[in-house]
Amino acid sequence: MDNIIYIFVITAGCAVLFNLIFRRYGIPTIIGYIATGIFISQLFGLKNNHDLSFVAEFGIVFLMFTIGLEFSIKHLMSMKKYVFIYGPIQVFATGFACSILSVYIFNVDIKSAIIIGFALSLSSTAIVLKTLNDNGHISKRYGRKVLGMLLFQDIAVIPLLLMIDIFNVKDGAVSSLIFTSMVSAVILIVILYFIGKYILSRVLYLVVSANSKEIFITTILFMVIGSSFLAHYFGFSYSLGAFIAGMLIAETQYKHQIETDLIPFRDLLLGLFFITVGMQINFNVIANNLFIIALVLITVLIIKALIIYLFLMISTRKKVALKAALSLAQVGEFALAIFTLLSVKGMADDKTLQILTAVVVISMVLTPFILKNVSKIADSMEEQDELMQAVVTTKEQDEIEELVNIDIPEYKNHFVVCGYGKLGREIVRQLKAKGCSYIALENDLNLVERGKNSSDNVYYGNAIQKTTLEKAHIKNCIAAIIAVSNEQKSELIANSIKNLGYDVNTIIRFADTIEKGLYTDFGDHFYLIKEREAVAKAIISKALKCKINNNLNQG
Known part of the structure; x- marks a missing residue:
């Protein structure tokens, strides 16, 4: 126990120190947390473990819940083109291209290549949405497109995980597995909708009437975590359940107070999540496979950005398409979970998965710098830019x-x-x-x-x-x-x-x-x-x- 407290104190101190130093030079706090993870893993010889990753995942859960608060069902319906048209195009086009890339570079079988390719098509919900939230660009034209595609990616994780199971079961059990998943989805949506429409407002009214800040915050935490576990129970991601719960609460009059109270929990857990990302960086793997990691990283970034830019350019301005493409070029945190599952199922060798993990983590490290300068890069294509909100910088x-x-x-x-x-x-x-x-x-x-x-x-x-x-x-x-x-x-x-x-x-x-x-x-x-x-x-x-x-x- 004393050792755990010692590590926690050192980790918290490093996170504060790194972020104070980095902020003076305009480096995003996400990089400070990742640097903390790298430092702690090297100092104590720690590697990311399942229990720590499980807790850290709730940073994404709380982020998706607050995003759901801002984008109610009314908002989501207004974005249906971004979610259900742009989203599938992005996932299938980039997934197909990355699958072909995986066959030729890693020499894996077609089943493993499909899983790896579609995992690489997923972007980082945690980094992208946090950055867009912080700089206020989530409501911009490109921000809405990015959010829509990220929402579909979160939904796409479900059939992707299902696909891993399908590739590992006998032919007779496939139809039963698909049917069970569809029934589970319908049951989950019906339950959450019923709770949101007939129970949620009444419960929140009673809690607010009690005039207790502690009861209010505890109730909200229960709703977030409860909806997440309910979604997970039916075979879906924790974050998807939290997002649906957030959208339902967005229809109530309490959404703004809830959002204000949850921000500290969200930011704290997101910081922990990025620390666990830093702990997964293996410098020995990077040093021994530097060329192939650089090759895969650059190729994946270019493929994703180019595909997204080309299909968005048809229906929107080039500048908006380029901003969205650069924002989604990285590979996200869900890919790490999928690669872990591939290792458990024996569908890929350890060296291949270590290289892919390094590619994902490095792309996530680069993302805050890309997002910070995405407007400058895109503005070089046109003389005028949209109205922008200045990001608050550290001053004396x-x-x-x-x-x-x-x-x-x-x-x-x-x-x-x-x-x-x-x-x-x-x-x-x-x-x-x-x-x-x-x-x-x-x-x-x-x-x-x-x-x-x-x-x-x-x-x-x-x-x-x-x-x-x-x-x-x-x-x-x-x-x-x-x-x-x-x-x-x-x-x-x-x-x-x-x-x-x-x-x-x-x-x-x-x-x-x-x-x-x-x-x-x-x-x-x-x-x-x-x-x-x-x-x-x-x-x-x-x-x-x-x-x-x-x-x-x-x-």
Whole structure:
């Protein structure tokens, strides 16, 4: 026991130290956790074990649950093209290509090659979705496509695991195995739907009525873990059950509070998951097979990125297709589980599986750097880019305190602008030009500092939090203007304003009918402005002024 505590203390200390150092140089925290795993495995001679991997897997479970909270059934239906069209195309095309690659490089039989090829077609749910969540790109066009394909990949794990069993059973038992799996899927969906529709809201109401934070968090943990084990009991992945549970809870009024309370558990377990990834790196295997690992790694990355780019390019802009392709080029964590199962079934030799494991882990290590620069890479193809949210970077503590610790003076009959990005800055400029009083709220320290340098009334704060809105004296404002480009964040801010109970006039811009549908039940005080219509009105207004000026000159 003392030895376990000793290892835990060293691991936690290394994780903190590595991430503090890496963050100063803009290196993602995921790499810090992986580096911690490498260091611990070398220091103590530890290798990843089943029990540790089992606990770490719940980092992905909690991540999928929070993704489910953000993408309700209504969202999922709006993304059905990405999930059920783009997803199958990506998995089957890349799986087929990687299967052929496996036959020629590893000289395995066709059955093993199919399993290996389709395992390589899977991408990293944990890394990609965490990064897209952190930088707010999950609601971008390419982010939705990536999410849709990742969701299908998670579903595709089920028939892939089933395929391993089929290849290892007698012919007479195959039909029985397929039938059992289909029945299990129907039963699971019916049970979760029944619980979500008839039980969940009532239970959450009783828990919230108890007015106990501990009971509330315990209930949510029970729901997440319970839905995961229910899915696993019927032969499906833990994360798929958690995602379905998240979507069901997303239909309730408690989704935002649940998401806020679960984030610490999710991030802690995800950190543990990435530490276990680092523990699987075997430098002896890499050194002895450096050429073939590099060859397989580069070939797989190129094949996946090229296939995804080519079929997405047909229906979307090249830049969006390239961003999605680069985001999904890596091989994911589910491949590691599948390779372990291949080893147990004796369907591939240890050397081949060690090489493949090294390929997967290295591709996962490279992914955060690729995702961090995916927009820069894609933007080189076009002159203009979409509106982007700046990622919060580490600053000196005294600079942070100078920007954060500011009391907002009392305002009345003013405008509250939520967001100081490109759109927010333009709104502030227009308000200043008309002599209107305003307060702008922004949770990006770089943008807050930029606003202060421009003498704008910009204050650091998260507009999702009710306390921040209260400090901005939103009760006394003329109107609140939501000026963020992230669809989910915009909805969260709108919900926070709605829940204040002040009937604040709120103006929200939306891009398409899918976004508009999120605000159908918000009430008469919420005004929706469609982007294209607003731009068209501005253009026509400017054109009419030109016409008037031209007539005056001719007169």
